[in-house]
Amino acid sequence: MILANVRGRLRGPDFRLVILALSRGDARQRARYERFLVEQGPDRLLDEPGLLEGLLAVRSLAVPSPPLFTYVAVRHVLLAAGIVDPELADYLAALLLEFGDHGRHAKIRPVDDESYHYLVDIVADLADEDDSDERGLLLRAHLGNYSLWLAGLFPDYIAARRTRAGGPDLPYYDELGRQGYRLAAEHRLAERFGVASIYRAAAARFPALRQAFNRLSDRVFFPDVTTPEKILRNM
Structure with a gap:
């Protein structure tokens, strides 16, 4: 199960690189950010304006770890969109890291007999199965996760498929993604695993999350x- 745990993976070298990226070689700024980390804590430091640009501009033997870069990238595009919930950013960063593993985006968990390449297949399984167990929760969440992953990071693929073969448009993914997260939040196991509030937040803001991921895709990944x-998206 994907959990909001990326910030918990960050270690000392990550924060040293954050300070390096923010200080831009200025010794006084470096000392200021070191004090800032001690006094304000890591979350405030990771929210500092300009950090994403600073990490992209770092030219040294040290490079951002995948958890650091992914969390900062997601957190800052969400902040720019007015979405301030750090737990939601943490979850979505974990989603990107998990789905970045080859083939993982098509499965509800790393090891599973089924692969899903179309949202309609997830919906069909939700309708056919007793979804009261953990697999049911994972199916519901995967409907939201996969919708956001595909429509958020690959909107041009969605547009090309729509042009060539009459595939669904982005609002279709918004609606199914929102439904997936809403259903996941209502599942009896969601509270036990500590993800109900995250799913509720994702359902409530799904179109805005997808648009933020579009900007992340356009400006950082591609x-x-x-x-x-x-x-047109960036006009």
């Missing part, structure tokens, strides 16, 4: 790709 749809 900055050199140009399509008509991307131009």
Whole structure:
């Protein structure tokens, strides 16, 4: 199960790199951010404006770890969209790290007999199965997760498939993603695993989350790709 645990994976070298990225080689700024970390804590430091740009600009032997870069990237695009919940950012960063593993995006958990490449197949399994057990919770969450992953990070793929074969548009993914997270939040096991409030927040803000992921895709993951749809998204 994907949990909001990326911040908990960060270690001393991660925060030293954060301070390096923010201070930009200025010794006084470095000392200030070291005090800031001690006095305000890591969450406040990770929220500092300019950190994502600073990490992208770092030119040293040290590079951001995947958890550090992913959390900062997600957190800052969400903050720019007015979504301030750090637990939600933590969960979505964990989602990106998990789904970045080859083939994981098509499965409800790392080891599972079923692979899902279409949302309609997830919906069909939800309708056919008794979803009161843990697999039911994972199916519901996967409907939200996969909708956000696909429509958020690969909107140009969605647009191309719609043009070629009449595939669904982004509002279709918004609606199914919102339903998936809403159903997951209502599952009897969601509170036990500590994810109910995260699923509720994701359901309530799904279109905004998808749009934030579109910006993350355009500006960070695929900055050199140009399509008509991307131009329109960024006008």
